[in-house]
Amino acid sequence: MLALNFFRELTLVPVIIVLMIAGAIVNPVFFTSSNLINVAEGGSALGMVVVAETLILLTGKFDISLQGTFGLAALLGAWLIAPKASSGLGAELSPWLGLVIVLLVGLVVGTFNGFLVIKANFNAFIFTLAMSILLTGLQLGWLGGQTVYALPEVFIYIGAESWFGVPVSVWITVVTFAAAALFLRYHRVGRAMYAIGGNLEAARAAGIQVDRIRIGVFMVASILAAVGGLMQAGRVTAVTAGQGSNLIFGVFAAAVIGGVSLDGGRGRMVGALTGVILLSLVTNILTLSSISSTWIDAVDGAIILIALGLAKLIGTERA
Amino acid sequence: MERNSSTGPAADPAPVGEADHVSKSFGETRALVDVSLEVRPGECHGLVGRNGAGKSTLVSLLTGLSRPDRGSIRLEGQPAPGLADRGAWLARAACVYQRSMVVPPLTVAENVFLNRPTGGNDTLVHWRAMRDRAHELMLDWGFDLDVDQEAGRLTVEQRQIVEIARALSIGARLLILDEPTAALEKAAVERLFEHVKRLRSGGVGVLYISHHLEEIYEICDRVTVLRDGELVLSGRVRDVPQANLVAAMVGTAPPKRATEIEAVEKTGAAGEKRLQVDHLNVLSRAGSVDGVSLVVRAGECVGLVGLDGSGSATVADAIVGLVKPRSGTVSINGAAPRPGKVDAAFRRGVGYVPQDRHARGFAPQLGVSENLTLTVFDRFARRFGIVSFGERDTIARGLVEKLQIVAQSLGQPVSSLSGGNQQKVVVGRALAPDPSVLVAVNPTVGVDVASKEALLDALGSARDQGVAILLVSDDFEDLRICTRLIVMVRGRIAVEFASPPWDRQRLISAVEGLEVAV
Numbered sequence: 002m003l004a005l006n007f008f009r010e011l012t013l014v015p016v017i018i019v020l021m022i023a024g025a026i027v028n029p030v031f032f033t034s035s036n037l038i039n040v041a042e043g044g045s046a047l048g049m050v051v052v053a054e055t056l057i058l059l060t061g062k063f064d065i066s067l068q069g070t071f072g073l074a075a076l077l078g079a080w081l082i083a084p085k086a087s088s089g090l091g092a093e094l095s096p097w098l099g100l101v102i103v104l105l106v107g108l109v110v111g112t113f114n115g116f117l118v119i120k121a122n123f124n125a126f127i128f129t130l131a132m133s134i135l136l137t138g139l140q141l142g143w144l145g146g147q148t149v150y151a152l153p154e155v156f157i158y159i160g161a162e163s164w165f166g167v168p169v170s171v172w173i174t175v176v177t178f179a180a181a182a183l184f185l186r187y188h189r190v191g192r193a194m195y196a197i198g199g200n201l202e203a204a205r206a207a208g209i210q211v212d213r214i215r216i217g218v219f220m221v222a223s224i225l226a227a228v229g230g231l232m233q234a235g236r237v238t239a240v241t242a243g244q245g246s247n248l249i250f251g252v253f254a255a256a257v258i259g260g261v262s263l264d265g266g267r268g269r270m271v272g273a274l275t276g277v278i279l280l281s282l283v284t285n286i287l288t289l290s291s292i293s294s295t296w297i298d299a300v301d302g303a304i305i306l307i308a309l310g311l312a313k314l315i316g317t318e319r320a
Numbered sequence: 321m322e323r324n325s326s327t328g329p330a331a332d333p334a335p336v337g338e339a340d341h342v343s344k345s346f347g348e349t350r351a352l353v354d355v356s357l358e359v360r361p362g363e364c365h366g367l368v369g370r371n372g373a374g375k376s377t378l379v380s381l382l383t384g385l386s387r388p389d390r391g392s393i394r395l396e397g398q399p400a401p402g403l404a405d406r407g408a409w410l411a412r413a414a415c416v417y418q419r420s421m422v423v424p425p426l427t428v429a430e431n432v433f434l435n436r437p438t439g440g441n442d443t444l445v446h447w448r449a450m451r452d453r454a455h456e457l458m459l460d461w462g463f464d465l466d467v468d469q470e471a472g473r474l475t476v477e478q479r480q481i482v483e484i485a486r487a488l489s490i491g492a493r494l495l496i497l498d499e500p501t502a503a504l505e506k507a508a509v510e511r512l513f514e515h516v517k518r519l520r521s522g523g524v525g526v527l528y529i530s531h532h533l534e535e536i537y538e539i540c541d542r543v544t545v546l547r548d549g550e551l552v553l554s555g556r557v558r559d560v561p562q563a564n565l566v567a568a569m570v571g572t573a574p575p576k577r578a579t580e581i582e583a584v585e586k587t588g589a590a591g592e593k594r595l596q597v598d599h600l601n602v603l604s605r606a607g608s609v610d611g612v613s614l615v616v617r618a619g620e621c622v623g624l625v626g627l628d629g630s631g632s633a634t635v636a637d638a639i640v641g642l643v644k645p646r647s648g649t650v651s652i653n654g655a656a657p658r659p660g661k662v663d664a665a666f667r668r669g670v671g672y673v674p675q676d677r678h679a680r681g682f683a684p685q686l687g688v689s690e691n692l693t694l695t696v697f698d699r700f701a702r703r704f705g706i707v708s709f710g711e712r713d714t715i716a717r718g719l720v721e722k723l724q725i726v727a728q729s730l731g732q733p734v735s736s737l738s739g740g741n742q743q744k745v746v747v748g749r750a751l752a753p754d755p756s757v758l759v760a761v762n763p764t765v766g767v768d769v770a771s772k773e774a775l776l777d778a779l780g781s782a783r784d785q786g787v788a789i790l791l792v793s794d795d796f797e798d799l800r801i802c803t804r805l806i807v808m809v810r811g812r813i814a815v816e817f818a819s820p821p822w823d824r825q826r827l828i829s830a831v832e833g834l835e836v837a838v
Contacts (some may be wrong), residue, residue: 187445189435192426196434199423206421207434208406266425 013258013275016311020282028289036285038167042236044281045170046071046160048274049229050248051255052174052181053222055273058256059185060215061198061265064114065129065249067226069136072245074106074227075234076140079149079156087151088144096155103227110136111223115216133249141242150239159228160235170232177225182270190214198265255280258308279308334397335360336525337382337413337494342391344377351377354391355551357544359494359525364516366540366557367529370569373546375529379496382527384409396493414487415496422479424472429454431471432486457489462518476605477508484515488524495519496527501535502629505608506810513539531627532809532833533565547571566829591618593654594788595639595757600648602638607631609638609645610811614790616757621779621789623799625831626808633675635808636759636792640672641665652757666695671755673747673763675792681746684735688727689716691734691745696752719748724774740771747775751782758782761792776801794831796824809833 024031050067057064082099083089114132118125154161159169185191196204197211205211234240259276261268283304287297335358344352352374359365369375380386381393384403393400401408422431429451438450454467463481465474471482480500487495497516501509516526516539528540536543537557545553545568553560553568595616602609607629614635616622626632637643639650644660657664666672674680682691693712716730723744727737734745747763760779764772780801783789791802799805805817807830815830 187447189437189443189445192430192445193435195426196423196430199425200421202419203421203423203434208410209435262425266423 011271011275012260012311013272013279013308016308017275017279017282020279020286024282024286024289027286031286031289036289038171040278040281040285041171042168043284044277045168045174046229046232046236047248047251047255047280048174048277049177049232050226050252051259051273051277052177052270053225053229054249054252055256055259055261055268055270056181056194056218056225057222058261058263059194059198059265059268060218061201062118062125062215062219063129063253063263064118064125064219064222066110066114066132066136067222067252068245068247068249069133069140070107070110070223070226070245071230071233071248072240072243073136073140073230074103074110075230075244076143076149076240076242077106078103078231079152079234079240080144082156083149083152088147088149089151096153099153099156100231103231104224107224107227108220111220112216114223115219118219119212119215137246140244144242146242148239148241152234152238152240156231157235157238160232161238170236173228173232178270178274185270190217194218195266198262199267251280254305254308258305280305333361335394336396337527338394339378339381339388340392340394342378342381342388342393344381344386344389350549352381352388352546353549355546355549356391357551357554359527361493361523361525362520363542364520364526364528364540366536366543367527367546368531368533368536368543368565368569369546372548373569374549375546376498377549378546379415379498379527379529382494382496383413383415410487411491413494413496414483414490414492415498416480416483416487416500417498418502420476420479420483422471422474422482424470426471427467428465428469428471428474428482429467431482432457432467432489434486436490453489454485457485461485461488461522462515475508477504477511480512481515484519488519493523494525494527496529498529499531499629500528501530501532502607502627509535533562533829534833536565537562545569562829562834566825566832566834569832570825570828591620591786591788594618594652595790596649596651597635597639598649598651600635600638600650601646602631602634602643602648603646604631604634604637604643606637607634608811609634611648612808612811612813613648614806614813616788616790618756618786618788619783620804621783621791621802623802623805624790624792624808625794625799625805625827626792627794627831630808630831631811632792632794632808633761634811636672636675636761636790639665639757639759639790640670666753669753669756671695671750671753671758671787673750673758673760675761675765677743677746682734682742682749685733687729687731688720688725688734688737688745689713689730692716692719692748692752695749715752719752722751723748723778738768738771740767740774743767744771744775744778747778751778755787758787758789759792760789762795762798763791763793764795764798772797796827807831 030036050071053067054064078099080090081092081094081102082096084093085091114129117123118128159173162169164172185194193204193209193214196207196209197214201211230245233244255276256273257263258279259268259274260272283301287300292300338358339356341354341356342352343354355374355378367375381388384400387403395412423434432454433450438446438453451467458465458467463485465478465481471479474482484495500512504512519526530536540557542555543557543560543565544551545565547569552571553564593615597612597614600609600612609631612635614622624632624635634643638645641657641660641662641664649656650659652665652668652670655668657668689712693715696715713730720727725741725744725748727741734742737745743763750758750760763779764775767775776798779789783801791798793799804819805822807814817827
């Protein structure tokens with residue numbers, strides 16, 4: 002039974018294998034280590050937000066504004082520490098303070114979302130959609146569409162450096178996935194999250210502090226999204242005004258094709274991880290192939306639909 | 321059910337649960353008035369009463385979901401903990417509600433140990449210890465259940481076991497079973513009784529709530545009857561004859577209809593067969609149906625009476641095509657519409673008043689006129705399906721008059737009407753297409769007296785005009801427009817009552833599942 006459960010989360014593995022073979026055929030460069038690291042690096046920032054969204058989905062809610070946090074947190078941090086010449090404030094605060102600001106923005110947005118969605122009972126969809134538009138708009142308006150660049154090394158470290166030949170961002174994302182998976186499986190609060198998403202009233206009746214946990218999940222998720230934004234900034238050594246735009250669609254796609262239910266209570270980090278890997282592979286292969294860049298979005302969408310169909314056939318997808 | 325009296329209380333141990341002269345009011349409604357009840361260890365105590373008698377309120381007091389206005393609750397001889405201390409309550413008293421409280425995506429073991437430490441550590445989940453302990457628990461109490469199964473795949477019976485096991489493992493000595501057999505099949509009921517006996521001999525006190533009085537006689541030691549919030553009878557089951565039990569539940573009826581339900585005397589033979597149901601079998605959570613056959617003729621109003629979960633509402637659902645029967649046929653005016661297709665049934669001339677008006681009755685934001693005519697769009701739709709508002713409003717105005725619907729205008733959103741007027745819209749909508757068969761489920765539930773009269777009058781005049789009506793209801797007031805009654809118990813037709821007037825007490829006995837001679 003348990004083994005069966007485990008395999009159910011891995012239904013995407015055959016799809017991933019097929020994609021890798023396709024990649025190798027499309028372009029021999031695909032199977033070089035530098036390209037594969039590239040795939041991992043490309044997926045790491047997305048992966049952070051997928052972990053975040055999965056945590057929220059498990060408790061039966063969702064948060065569209067994670068993409069706004071992903072952009073705005075990094076932007077505010079960068080703006081405070083960058084010189085005026087590179088679109089910063091010019092105060093050139095310590096880059097360490099910048100990092101704290103990034104996390105703080107995540108915390109503030111997550112707390113705000115959590116309280117209003119859980120305590121004030123706003124509809125999660127429309128509320129976080131509005132928040133997303135607001136945050137992205139702030140990001141654009143703040144700098145009038147400029148890009149903040151020339152960022153200090155400390156600030157871009159996790160997105161730009163490598164350990165043992167593997168980017169720091171990949172290490173962090175892998176560790177985050179593992180930590181989240183272990184937490185969900187072995188921590189009481191982790192199990193409580195499944196109970197909350199699976200049957201809110203039963204969870205409440207069992208004495209689980211359902212509101213506190215759900216708000217906490219919103220807070221943690223936004224912080225993770227902010228870290229993801231930092232990775233993205235480090236990777237391109239700049240924060241663009243559009244960082245994070247449209248990211249959330251990929252996030253939901255990765256989680257759902259990885260078997261995470263939109264109704265809550267069902268899904269695992271392993272599955273979500275396979276979703277991230279699949280999407281990153283698709284992006285990479287499309288880039289390597291000779292498909293015109295204007296067609297990439299359409300192909301991307303088609304492949305997500307196919308993956309959804311496969312997941313449904315194999316029985317992972319219930320949403 | 322014999323009980324060996326030598327196992328009786330030796331040193332008279334403290335009751336596992338005790339209500340001492342408790343009263344509770346909600347606003348003007350006095351839900352409980354000076355009720356005392358105790359459940360001793362090793363005892364199964366039956367609690368019966370009609371809907372609204374105060375059973376649920378008593379349960380909420382005994383499980384710490386609310387606090388009595390007067391009187392006190394004691395558990396295992398100790399004063400009850402504060403309402404905020406959920407843990408303390410869960411450790412003493414537990415209720416298995418009709419609504420399932422298991423978490424579907426989690427395993428059985430996890431559900432049993434929901435939100436509780438399983439190993440030495442308080443924050444981490446020790447999976448193996450949890451599984452072992454859950455398995456042990458199942459063995460101890462004789463439950464045959466794989467603890468690694470996902471709870472979402474369990475049957476209703478198995479979910480109950482999970483909830484009972486959860487309560488026992490927390491240490492609750494008072495176990496309340498709230499109509500546990502409502503959704504169970506016969507064999508499952510037997511198994512449940514085995515479990516209850518085992519719990520009893522393990523020193524657990526069971527408060528057993530059921531509408532099925534024969535179960536009280538089979539499994540309970542003592543029984544308490546509530547009526548209108550008051551305790552009207554309490555005693556050893558073997559000392560209470562069935563007739564007294566029923567009489568206690570019913571009480572003295574209003575003087576006018578002391579023992580009988582007045583209904584129309586239908587003279588002359590009924591018309592041709594309009595609705596025929598043959599050997600209907602339906603599997604449903606809301607109450608399965610097992611081999612039901614019935615006929616409704618033109619000009620007849622047949623009352624289908626049964627408790628929640630008896631399958632009476634499911635019969636109605638099957639007739640209009642909301643559920644697909646496992647076997648059996650429904651024919652309307654001599655032909656069988658495709659099973660499970662609502663539009664097919666409607667095209668054959670069925671009108672339908674659904675049970676839950678908020679869920680299926682109307683589109684709340686649309687106007688009175690629009691809702692009334694939802695079923696007859698094609699009648700005033702012109703070429704290319706373009707709706708003629710003038711004709712629509714003419715039809716609607718007729719219905720508003722017929723049912724005495726009180727609305728500011730034909731365009732007023734139905735959501736802003738009173739409950740009674742909303743229900744009139746629902747009934748009007750069903751009558752709009754001039755159905756030859758009308759299926760109505762609890763058509764007067766939750767409406768005021770005047771609306772009730774208006775609704776019943778409208779249905780009565782439809783009957784007189786030759787509509788064949790199947791009225792599914794557990795409200796005896798509704799039955800006054802009926803010409804014949806069919807009582808359902810546990811998915812089967814228990815008994816039929818031919819022509820009015822009907823004896824109230826015998827009807828109740830039949831509905832509650834007791835044998836009655838007709």
